[in-house]
Amino acid sequence: MLVILGLAGGLVMARGSSRSAGLDLRLAGNAVSGALRLARTEAISRNTPVSVVFDQGTGTVRIGARPLLSLPAGVAMAVITTADSSAGAQAAISFLPDGSSTGGRVELAAGSRRVRVVVEWLTGRVAAEAQ
Numbered sequence: 001m002l003v004i005l006g007l008a009g010g011l012v013m014a015r016g017s018s019r020s021a022g023l024d025l026r027l028a029g030n031a032v033s034g035a036l037r038l039a040r041t042e043a044i045s046r047n048t049p050v051s052v053v054f055d056q057g058t059g060t061v062r063i064g065a066r067p068l069l070s071l072p073a074g075v076a077m078a079v080i081t082t083a084d085s086s087a088g089a090q091a092a093i094s095f096l097p098d099g100s101s102t103g104g105r106v107e108l109a110a111g112s113r114r115v116r117v118v119v120e121w122l123t124g125r126v127a128a129e130a131q
Contacts, residue, residue, distance in 0.1 A: 001095050011092075011115060018022045021075075021130045024074055025075055025114075026074045028071050028072060029115035030128070031061075031071075032061060032106050033127075035061050035063060035121055035131065037126050039063050040101065042063070042095075042096035043097055044095075046128055050095050051063070052094075052095075053092045054077060054079040054092070054106065055095075056077050057089045059073075059075065071108070072110075075108055075109070076109045077106060078107040079093075081093060081109075082103035096124075099122060100123065101119050101120070101121055101124040102121060103120060103122075104119055104121075105119065113130075115129070116128070
């Protein structure tokens with residue numbers, strides 16, 4: 001089910017921005033959350049670490065080497081990982097086979113609106129919150 005949601009979110013995101021900035025931001029937040037949850041599920045089911053890589057320069061998100069989604073043109077992304085507490089051009093949040101993660105947060109912005117997606121390191125729980 002998560003795979004279907006992730007793919008649907010990726011297709012919607014790739015379609016382009018014919019909607020409002022607020023709707024694009026909300027869809028981006030849902031797609032990023034879905035990608036992170038999908039990676040956690042894969043890590044548990046495959047019993048191997050899985051990373052979600054965020055390219056802040058191009059606004060793309062991928063799981064491992066697989067491209068998953070591109071953010072709409074009006075949505076900016078900043079990723080802060082627990083490991084280094086700094087934002088760079090590329091950042092990754094990894095999930096371990098026990099469901100835990102390296103932790104971090106993804107800040108999405110469109111104009112004055114903000115969405116924060118937080119990944120808890122101990123449990124791997126993913127939560128999105130509007131700012």
